[in-house]
Amino acid sequence: MTTTTLAVLVPLLPFLGAVGGLLLGRTAPGFVRPLAVLPVLAAAVLAVVVAADQGGGRAIDAATRLTPTGSVPIDLALHLDGFAVLVAVLVGLVATCVQVYSLAYLRDDPRYPSYAALVSLFTSAMLLVVYSGDLMVLLVGWEVMGICSYFLVGHYWETPEARAASLKAFLVTKLGDVPFLIGLFALAADTGTFRITGVLGAVAGGGLDHPTLIALLLLAGVAGKSAQFPLHTWLPDAMAGPTPVSALIHAATMVAAGIYFVARLLPVFAASGAALVVLSVMAALTMVGSGLAALAQDDIKRVLAYSTLGQLGYMAGALAVGDRGAAVFHLLSHGAFKAVLFLAAGVVIHATGTNSLAAMSRMGGLAKRIPDAYWTMTVALLALAAIPPFAGFFSKEAVLVAAEHTALGDRHVAPAAAGWTILIAGLLAAVLTAGYAMRLWLLTFRGRGPAVPDHGRQPAAMTSVLWVLAVPTLGFGLTVGVIGDWFDGHRLTPTLTTAVLSTGVGVIGGLVTYAAWRHTTAHAAVHPLGAVTAHPQAEPALVEAEAITAHAAVYGDVADAADPADPGRLLLGPLHAPAAAGFHLDALYSRLFVRPVLSAARLVRFLDREVVDTYVRGSGTTARLLGTAVRRAQTGNAQTYVSALLAGSLVLTIAVVVYANVNAGA
Numbered sequence: 001m002t003t004t005t006l007a008v009l010v011p012l013l014p015f016l017g018a019v020g021g022l023l024l025g026r027t028a029p030g031f032v033r034p035l036a037v038l039p040v041l042a043a044a045v046l047a048v049v050v051a052a053d054q055g056g057g058r059a060i061d062a063a064t065r066l067t068p069t070g071s072v073p074i075d076l077a078l079h080l081d082g083f084a085v086l087v088a089v090l091v092g093l094v095a096t097c098v099q100v101y102s103l104a105y106l107r108d109d110p111r112y113p114s115y116a117a118l119v120s121l122f123t124s125a126m127l128l129v130v131y132s133g134d135l136m137v138l139l140v141g142w143e144v145m146g147i148c149s150y151f152l153v154g155h156y157w158e159t160p161e162a163r164a165a166s167l168k169a170f171l172v173t174k175l176g177d178v179p180f181l182i183g184l185f186a187l188a189a190d191t192g193t194f195r196i197t198g199v200l201g202a203v204a205g206g207g208l209d210h211p212t213l214i215a216l217l218l219l220a221g222v223a224g225k226s227a228q229f230p231l232h233t234w235l236p237d238a239m240a241g242p243t244p245v246s247a248l249i250h251a252a253t254m255v256a257a258g259i260y261f262v263a264r265l266l267p268v269f270a271a272s273g274a275a276l277v278v279l280s281v282m283a284a285l286t287m288v289g290s291g292l293a294a295l296a297q298d299d300i301k302r303v304l305a306y307s308t309l310g311q312l313g314y315m316a317g318a319l320a321v322g323d324r325g326a327a328v329f330h331l332l333s334h335g336a337f338k339a340v341l342f343l344a345a346g347v348v349i350h351a352t353g354t355n356s357l358a359a360m361s362r363m364g365g366l367a368k369r370i371p372d373a374y375w376t377m378t379v380a381l382l383a384l385a386a387i388p389p390f391a392g393f394f395s396k397e398a399v400l401v402a403a404e405h406t407a408l409g410d411r412h413v414a415p416a417a418a419g420w421t422i423l424i425a426g427l428l429a430a431v432l433t434a435g436y437a438m439r440l441w442l443l444t445f446r447g448r449g450p451a452v453p454d455h456g457r458q459p460a461a462m463t464s465v466l467w468v469l470a471v472p473t474l475g476f477g478l479t480v481g482v483i484g485d486w487f488d489g490h491r492l493t494p495t496l497t498t499a500v501l502s503t504g505v506g507v508i509g510g511l512v513t514y515a516a517w518r519h520t521t522a523h524a525a526v527h528p529l530g531a532v533t534a535h536p537q538a539e540p541a542l543v544e545a546e547a548i549t550a551h552a553a554v555y556g557d558v559a560d561a562a563d564p565a566d567p568g569r570l571l572l573g574p575l576h577a578p579a580a581a582g583f584h585l586d587a588l589y590s591r592l593f594v595r596p597v598l599s600a601a602r603l604v605r606f607l608d609r610e611v612v613d614t615y616v617r618g619s620g621t622t623a624r625l626l627g628t629a630v631r632r633a634q635t636g637n638a639q640t641y642v643s644a645l646l647a648g649s650l651v652l653t654i655a656v657v658v659y660a661n662v663n664a665g666a
Helices: 003-024 029-054 082-105 112-131 135-153 160-191 196-204 211-225 234-240 243-251 255-264 266-270 273-294 300-320 324-352 371-384 391-407 416-445 460-486 496-523 540-555 567-580 582-633 638-665
Strands: 060-067 074-080
Touching: 003 029, 003 060, 003 074, 003 082, 003 112, 029 082, 029 112, 074 082, 074 112, 074 135, 074 196, 082 112, 082 243, 082 255, 082 324, 082 460, 112 135, 112 243, 112 255, 135 160, 135 211, 135 234, 135 243, 135 255, 160 196, 160 211, 160 234, 196 266, 211 255, 211 266, 211 273, 234 243, 234 300, 243 255, 243 300, 243 324, 255 266, 255 300, 255 324, 266 273, 273 300, 273 416, 273 567, 273 582, 300 324, 300 391, 300 416, 324 371, 324 391, 324 460, 371 391, 371 416, 371 460, 391 416, 391 460, 391 496, 416 496, 416 567, 496 567, 567 582
Parallel strands: none
Antiparallel strands: 060 074
């Protein structure tokens, strides 16, 4: 088969697996698990084959006219360049690991068939976004991911946290999708096509009439999907979903879609220097703000969620300085180690029976209790902190090098202001990243207190995928010299200045956090927080759902959830409370948008009930009264009818005489 045929099968197989899983979930449940894993695994293998055939060389394009529109045509098109094929491999690998992990994680969940089908559909939609060569077809995958995220985040719909999180994720991302859709139409109106190659050709020829307006409209959708400031607030709350869903959304789908979209259409955004400056400011605020918030979170998954925000900020920062190679390189690197972190966090939650880092810090021996999660999570946290030679070091340095060259005027794709913004924010975020990575590791695995009971090893389906994903976490950065041509043909190696500077500030951030932890633990008494460790036969997903509910019941608002022995409290000082609450952006949005909308809704309901309904009821009442009066006049007595006729004739005669006399007198 040709490369294009194989590429068509890559998103098609998970889609067919999703359809088969939904149809056979009740009638033939024995087929559900094979249909969950095998199509996604086959898609991952085919994605590797397509990547090998493409080889990072010239892009492969194929298209067929989907439907005549009478104006701008829509094509079912493929566009396979080095970025697309590598991202597809990442999506296939992470999705396969998530499906295998879920076999044990949701072993006895009655809603597993629908869950597995939605994960497959989610994967298919992301692969459609990655391979699509037409913006309208890309939009289909873009929107399907939003719908799937709504159902997957709300998987534990019995809990109010999951219901609220799923609705919030859907509404916030849709808020960004409205201007995104308008921007796509405006882009097609300027260029005359939805084909990505046609759009890029028109931009290169100066055929874009409204570059700033189009870029800003598209950035609104990207901010929603990729959780960039100010539309980032849905992502931490999405942790109410199952841990495998968090790994899929944060590592390879959904949030990666926005970054990938900007990378695909970077010349459109580069046509407007103002748009790149706006993107750089968004990225800088996301990087620094999320790093501060991560230092104050008590929920292990919320720490990782804010970590994702920060790393997405690095990717957006690379795009803001016009280097899509660095952005996609960090996207791939981050996808590997972030999947490890979330899946390992699921193992930790199952072992401890809690999401709370404060509770974990009161438990001893966790590293020996779950060695697979301990070692893989340690490696992934080192990659997150950009410590060499792990993958995160090389990809983060590529971003900082691009920012440095733009700031110093060596590259002229973006304004120098964007370069300085990303360089300064990136170095500050490197300190914060190393700090919260060290804090997470210390509070999770260096707790002091009663040992966690040993119930035996975790299921192999959950631990094996950790080691599979640890391989690219360890070695992907070292392959840059081999696959450098896949990233726009330029090497993404760090320079000595940025490598020493960023690694140095990262090490300082980690050491300061360690010193703060030593200080707080030395002055804090160890008191168990009452967390319940998991039963040896407990279902991991049930443990997590109960842990989420218990954590919310104990702490309620996360603003003051930290343990007094938490080094984050010492490091942040007065910033701790606002950082733990996400700097109260949710409360601000509630006052600015939610409350006015609810007030308007109450007003409309009042007008509908008291005004509109009053008129409707009044017209009905009037008709009913008239009918009653007419009905009473119909007695069926002939004498009554004759009497009424004579009386009426007499009244008419008198009226005629009076009218005639009046006219005669006039």
